[in-house]
Amino acid sequence: GNSVTQMEGPVTLSEEAFLTINCTYTATGYPSLFWYVQYPGEGLQLLLKATKADDKGSNKGFEATYRKETTSFHLEKGSVQVSDSAVYFCALTVNTGGFKTIFGAGTRLFVKA
Amino acid sequence: EAGVTQFPSHSVIEKGQTVTLRCDPISGHDNLYWYRRVMGKEIKFLLHFVKESKQDESGMPNNRFLAERTGGTYSTLKVQPAELEDSGVYFCASSQASPGGRNSEKLFFGSGTQLSVL
Numbered sequence: 001g002n003s004v005t006q007m008e009g010p011v012t013l014s015e016e017a018f019l020t021i022n023c024t025y026t027a028t029g030y031p032s033l034f035w036y037v038q039y040p041g042e043g044l045q046l047l048l049k050a051t052k053a054d055d056k057g058s059n060k061g062f063e064a065t066y067r068k069e070t071t072s073f074h075l076e077k078g079s080v081q082v083s084d085s086a087v088y089f090c091a092l093t094v095n096t097g098g099f100k101t102i103f104g105a106g107t108r109l110f111v112k113a
Numbered sequence: 114e115a116g117v118t119q120f121p122s123h124s125v126i127e128k129g130q131t132v133t134l135r136c137d138p139i140s141g142h143d144n145l146y147w148y149r150r151v152m153g154k155e156i157k158f159l160l161h162f163v164k165e166s167k168q169d170e171s172g173m174p175n176n177r178f179l180a181e182r183t184g185g186t187y188s189t190l191k192v193q194p195a196e197l198e199d200s201g202v203y204f205c206a207s208s209q210a211s212p213g214g215r216n217s218e219k220l221f222f223g224s225g226t227q228l229s230v231l
Contacts, residue, residue, distance in 0.1 A: 046220070049219065101146070102158065
């Protein structure tokens with residue numbers, strides 16, 4: 001089946017620390033991979049995406065590389081800010097006769113000043 | 114451009130009552146999705162509309178849930194009668210049609226409806 005597993009949170013970091021949130025997936029076919037972010041009081045919004053193996057998605061200092069050999073799409077940022085505090089969701093989209101996006105459980109990130 | 118809007122933002126009802134959630138997608142988006150997140154768990158797919166047709170309703174938990182999208186614009190999700198386990202955040206998302214079909218289209222989400230069944 002199709003599924004996404006991401007590391008449990010919460011993750012608490014100090015400002016300027018390095019961030020890694022692990023994400024692995026199982027999928028039939030060739031999925032596109034996404035990271036969505038949900039800031040407090042808002043809906044989810046796309047952070048970055050990658051559509052094929054070895055692609056790197058990047059946005060706002062965040063990066064993730066589509067690793068087919070390890071079925072992973074880990075999210076990284078070199079120096080986090082307080083404003084990065086949010087819930088991060090890893091997701092994949094597959095064609096199951098229509099396009100379905102499947103999400104992980106989300107990882108809450110707290111960044112302390 | 115207006116985003117995806119959901120109403121109400123919060124709903125507190127008693128077990129056995131009926132609740133109707135509404136979603137207005139971005140104008141021109143043919144694809145409309147409903148998702149649900151129960152406390153701390155993954156966001157689970159409920160169903161997918163393409164215009165007014167149900168493309169995939171494999172995630173609907175049971176026949177107490179009824180989704181409609183008359184005219185292919187806004188959508189409603191009715192829960193009748195509500196049970197305690199229906200509590201959670203219900204998200205609506207929309208996306209544009211993908212010519213030729215692509216799985217790389219991003220979803221635009223509403224802020225969700227927090228449903229509490231007591």
